[in-house]
Amino acid sequence: MMKSLIIDWKDLYFGVEIEFVGGNPEVVELLPGWTMALDERQIDDTGEESGSELQTPPILWEDREQINEMLLRLIATGARVNWNCGLHVHVSIDPWGEVAIPDFIDAAIQYQESVKNLFHTSEDRLVYCPPVTWEMRDQYLSAPGDAALRHKGRPQSHRCGINIAAWFDNRTVEIRYANGTLKYDEVITTVEFCLRFVAAIGARRKLSCTPKHMANDLGVPHTGYPPPIPAPLWYRERIWLENMFVPVLTPLVASIVPDSEILHILPRPDGLLVAIENTDGKISKYLFHLSSSGWKMKGKLPDS
Numbered sequence: 001m002m003k004s005l006i007i008d009w010k011d012l013y014f015g016v017e018i019e020f021v022g023g024n025p026e027v028v029e030l031l032p033g034w035t036m037a038l039d040e041r042q043i044d045d046t047g048e049e050s051g052s053e054l055q056t057p058p059i060l061w062e063d064r065e066q067i068n069e070m071l072l073r074l075i076a077t078g079a080r081v082n083w084n085c086g087l088h089v090h091v092s093i094d095p096w097g098e099v100a101i102p103d104f105i106d107a108a109i110q111y112q113e114s115v116k117n118l119f120h121t122s123e124d125r126l127v128y129c130p131p132v133t134w135e136m137r138d139q140y141l142s143a144p145g146d147a148a149l150r151h152k153g154r155p156q157s158h159r160c161g162i163n164i165a166a167w168f169d170n171r172t173v174e175i176r177y178a179n180g181t182l183k184y185d186e187v188i189t190t191v192e193f194c195l196r197f198v199a200a201i202g203a204r205r206k207l208s209c210t211p212k213h214m215a216n217d218l219g220v221p222h223t224g225y226p227p228p229i230p231a232p233l234w235y236r237e238r239i240w241l242e243n244m245f246v247p248v249l250t251p252l253v254a255s256i257v258p259d260s261e262i263l264h265i266l267p268r269p270d271g272l273l274v275a276i277e278n279t280d281g282k283i284s285k286y287l288f289h290l291s292s293s294g295w296k297m298k299g300k301l302p303d304s
Contacts, residue, residue, distance in 0.1 A: 014058070101164060
């Protein structure tokens with residue numbers, strides 16, 4: 001069992017992942033340690049892959065002005081956010097160590113709904129932040145490791161809204177519920193909540209499950225977080241169709257790539273493009289078409 005350890009929230013290292021569309025990410029001059037994940041493309045208003053993900057290095061609260069500087073540089077290229085963008089905050093749980101993971105699992109189960117409601121997470125983004133479950137807790141206690149903490153099946157994200165599996169990647173917990181924003185005040189309000197929340201769980205404090213009362217307990221604002229942005233109807237219709245096709249195509253996909261999952265499905269003039277993710281996280285794309293005898297694979301598409 002974890003021993004409570006009181007850590008000043010300002011002494012916790014954190015990192016922020018800022019998703020956006022548009023702009024010209026390739027030309028943004030980065031501060032030392034910052035990265036631009038050019039393979040992290042969001043869907044823009046036309047349905048095209050766009051933008052990128054701007055990532056901080058591990059920094060402290062006193063370094064937060066770096067975020068403002070990088071946001072200004074990014075916005076200057078024409079970057080913006082839409083319904084498909086999120087704001088992810090990683091907070092170090094290194095001071096408590098791996099022994100603390102069961103406590104953070106319990107806290108996620110107890111408080112994740114409250115965090116989601118305080119952040120007003122867009123309904124269209126919930127697919128990217130599924131909940132931590134009691135089943136995950138039981139699996140972790142019987143076989144500790146990141147596999148127990150990764151979501152499987154639809155929705156397609158393996159990373160929960162409170163992603164404790166991040167410990168095994170970079171010794172953090174990742175909070176993914178915030179909507180996308182390029183406004184410094186909204187980013188920093190979200191960061192402060194995440195730092196105070198993690199520090200409170202590490203100290204084994206009991207928090208209210210009512211969002212406003214939780215904010216009071218943590219000493220953070222009730223408002224000021226990135227607002228939800230509704231998705232256009234064409235995108236929602238695409239997701240509805242995709243969700244209908246997934247159970248139909250899953251048996252065929254499993255015969256091609258065992259133990260895999262369908263990441264997304266897109267219509268093409270010559271069939272359906274199905275992106276498949278294997279257990280190692282590698283993504284392959286296949287083209288399927290509907291014949292008189294059922295769905296058939298036309299071939300594998302070259303890696304992009």
